[in-house]
Amino acid sequence: MESFTNIVKKIDSVLSVNQNIEITFDHPDFMVEYKSRVESILTDGIAVAPPTRRCIDVGTSCWVYFLTKGQRYGFSSRVRGYGKERVVLLLLARPQEILRLQRRKYFRVPVEIPVDFQVREETETSLLSGVIRNISSGGVLLIVSRDVVPVGKELRLRFTLSSEISLTEIPGKIVRVEEAKNGKKYEYGVEFIDVHNRLRDIIMRFVFNREIELNRLRRR
Incomplete structure (x- = not known):
């Protein structure tokens, strides 16, 4: 299985004071991506410059991104x-x-998730099925049995990430179509469009957890 990322255990080896960071919060009142800076790295936490003047509730989950040496x-x-x-x-x-x-910008992880989809604005179109082969907060790679939808068409997708997370009416746009390596199926590269930040955060949380799980399995 291809390794999409790997895990750094020694935090101080990649994160340092004065590092510029981007933060997204899993909170309906903080739906944008915020810029901040690391002010101090503690044994039990990280102190950063307040990304907003508004107070953020204790316990709010967040995702932090940064760039070091490219x-x-x-x-x-x-x-x-x-x-x-x-x-x-x-x-x-x-x-x-x-x-x-x-x-x-959006890193992806391999999955095998059944998906139903339909061409947007075409109510007469029957529901189609496929499998999501990989996913990121920016889109998915669909595997379908036949080439029936051209590049540029917009879709509505329905799939389940876990027993607790079912996503419906997710808007996406086909950006590429290729014949799969086995020559019997097709790959649809689908980019999410008009997706609000909270939904992206839900998907990103799944992607993070999935990647951590995969890395642990690779080390066995």
Whole structure:
């Protein structure tokens, strides 16, 4: 199986004070991507410059991304509260591990997820089925049995990430169609469109957890 990322256990080897970071929060009141900076790395947490003047609830999950020496990294965390040295700082839980991500904006992980989809704006079109071969917060790679939808068409997708997460009416656009290597099926590269940040965060959380799970399996 192809390795899409790997895990960094020694946090200080890639994350340092004054590092510029981007943060997204799993909270309906904070739906955009915020810019911040690492102010201090503690034994049990990370202090960063407040990304917004509004107070963020303690316990809010978040995802942090940063670029070091041309390599993109990311980790999941949660808000622990606020601290104050000379200025007010936002305190995040120290991650146990950091993911070394693909250079692309949205990193992807391999999956095998059944999916139903339909061409948007064509109510007469029957429901089609396929399998999601890989997924990112930016889109999916679909495997279908026949080439029936051309590049440029917009779709509505329905699939389940877990027993707790079922996604319906997810808008996407076909950006490429290729014959699969076995010559019997087709690959649809689908980009998510008009997807709100909260949904992207749900998918990103799944992708993070999936990648951590895969890396642990590879090390066995």
